[in-house]
Amino acid sequence: MPSIVVKTRILLVDDHVLVRDGIAAYLQLEESIEVVGYAENGLIAIEKSKELQPDIVLMDIGMPVMGGLEATAILSKEAPEINVLILSMHDEPEYILKLMQAGASGYVLKDVSFDELLKAIKIIDEGKTYFSVTASKQQFSNLVPTAESSPLTARESVVLSHIANGLSNKSTAQQLNISIRTVETHRQNIKQKIGVTTTAGLTKYALEHGLI
Amino acid sequence: MPSIVVKTRILLVDDHVLVRDGIAAYLQLEESIEVVGYAENGLIAIEKSKELQPDIVLMDIGMPVMGGLEATAILSKEAPEINVLILSMHDEPEYILKLMQAGASGYVLKDVSFDELLKAIKIIDEGKTYFSVTASKQQFSNLVPTAESSPLTARESVVLSHIANGLSNKSTAQQLNISIRTVETHRQNIKQKIGVTTTAGLTKYALEHGLI
DNA sequence: ACATACCTACGTAAAAATACGTAGTAACCT
DNA sequence: AGGTTACTACGTATTTTTACGTAGGTATGT
Structure with missing residues (x-):
């Protein structure tokens, strides 16, 4: 054979x-x-x-x-x-x-x-x-549970774009009329969802995903 | 031969x-x-x-x-x-x-x-x-006529690339074998030279100028 | 020698962010 | 009704960064 x-x-x-x-x-x-x-x-x-x-x-x-x-x-x-x-x-x-x-x-x-x-x-x-x-x-x-493209909620995306534009949590809170503590919480949630731990990482992510 | x-x-x-x-x-x-x-x-x-x-x-x-x-x-x-x-x-x-x-x-x-x-x-x-x-x-x-394209020194560019890669001042100091206080000083100088005040701004600059 | 640039490093004080939890409310879905 | 999601917000403790100064050492140029 x-x-x-x-x-x-x-x-x-x-x-x-x-x-x-x-x-x-x-x-x-x-x-x-x-x-x-x-x-x-x-x-x-x-x-x-x-x-x-x-x-x-x-x-x-x-x-x-x-x-x-x-x-x-x-x-x-x-x-x-x-x-x-x-x-x-x-x-x-x-x-x-x-x-x-x-x-x-x-x-x-x-x-x-x-x-x-x-x-x-x-x-x-x-x-x-x-x-x-x-x-x-x-x-x-x-990621799997969310299924649909971005892991972030609409609000989280808004907060992230502010962060990546260089605003402090304080300024972000003022612009969105929320507490600075809320911004911090969003920030934690965002970092966890996209798997980064630093502002630099957040900024890069925002740039790569067209949030700014 | x-x-x-x-x-x-x-x-x-x-x-x-x-x-x-x-x-x-x-x-x-x-x-x-x-x-x-x-x-x-x-x-x-x-x-x-x-x-x-x-x-x-x-x-x-x-x-x-x-x-x-x-x-x-x-x-x-x-x-x-x-x-x-x-x-x-x-x-x-x-x-x-x-x-x-x-x-x-x-x-x-x-x-x-x-x-x-x-x-x-x-x-x-x-x-x-x-x-x-x-x-x-x-x-x-x-670029050649201006000669001095980047306002940053070689060392500052190195520090900036670490920052923009998401490293803390502490980790950057460890990697470069310098004091964390030195990293902070470089960081201040960089921010002043390129006119930004936040880590997000530093990250964006580094990305735009090919430092990372 | 003097001036400049760069790298290194610090004191002091304050602000900002992080991390790990907690929880209430509203809207929506089953 | 109960569960889930999203948005809001907090307590506590710690770490990190910022801001504004200070200054020494080395190398280079005039």
Whole structure:
């Protein structure tokens, strides 16, 4: 009985050439894997996917022209037989949730070893899903109940935007006509929900999520 | 006359394992290059550099514990025979200027091809400098006449990046081996120079100016 | 020598924020 | 009715940061 090696065909998508080609160089050392193509943004990833029919699209999130999240949603609709494995530097739980909802089969951080990436590729190729959530497990489970995009309430978002605009709790309280103690409570709740502990973290979050 | 191949010894520094190992895999295909070690932050990069004596440290900027800018400044002082080639996603001109002042021999974006990276490595190994400034040429030349773009000193920029990464004054002091009182003083000076009064303002400034 | 810039560090006092709890009210849903 | 969520607010204790000054040491430039 002849032994047939079926290679997992992978399309590699990342706008950073060094990163993309570096990962490709490594993957091509693996006998069961074939890198069949490259793309530098989500739009080209979609075109190439339809053309090349990879088993797995290994894709970054942040890219010009079209990012990984949008491309994932489109691929999931137009080419559902193709699995999307997201490669990211970020482990924000709400991002992971969005990607799951968009139809991604997996998510690994660029922090992980190649062994873990290979494992993810194998598991996804078997039709399962692989989400690397070790570091985010607590934040992630806090998120699941709310389900809908932002973990913050409307009021919390208002308070956060004030904080991130540099207002003290006192000034925020005055502007919103509430007690400073209420601002402090909101602040605690916000920090807990988004998993940060400092004003710098709050500010970054607000900037990244368009609150200011 | 026998032909002697002298390999360029490279230490690879990046906190993202996939990125680092991917680039290493590619570099090791090149006969004239030997990857002699790895590090995941600036501090370890400094230790390994002294220990392994690479010709070139190929290093990312944004990393935990100690970033590339700070490590570059330290290496430039303590191991000036070692060249630092910065790998980055960002092409902010004031970053490039800071890195030049800190003693970096080169700067390439993760956008560039491996051919260009190899070219940069060769040029730097010959003792020259290589700054990939094609996309930033106009912004960069706008910076040169003013010369003193940032109102902040090198040390202040280091302190600010720690603050904006969410570290307390206490943690910053510990990491930089200075007194917490010194951190407070730097903080006051920074706030005065850039005209903000809050941590949120500091964080925003740092983000906008590529310090983190 | 003198001046300047930078890094380091402190005294004093006060303000601000954090952390960990508690709880009331209103609106909504089952 | 009971449960949940969101908004409001507090007690207590502690930590952290701020503000406004002070000043020494080193390196550099004139």
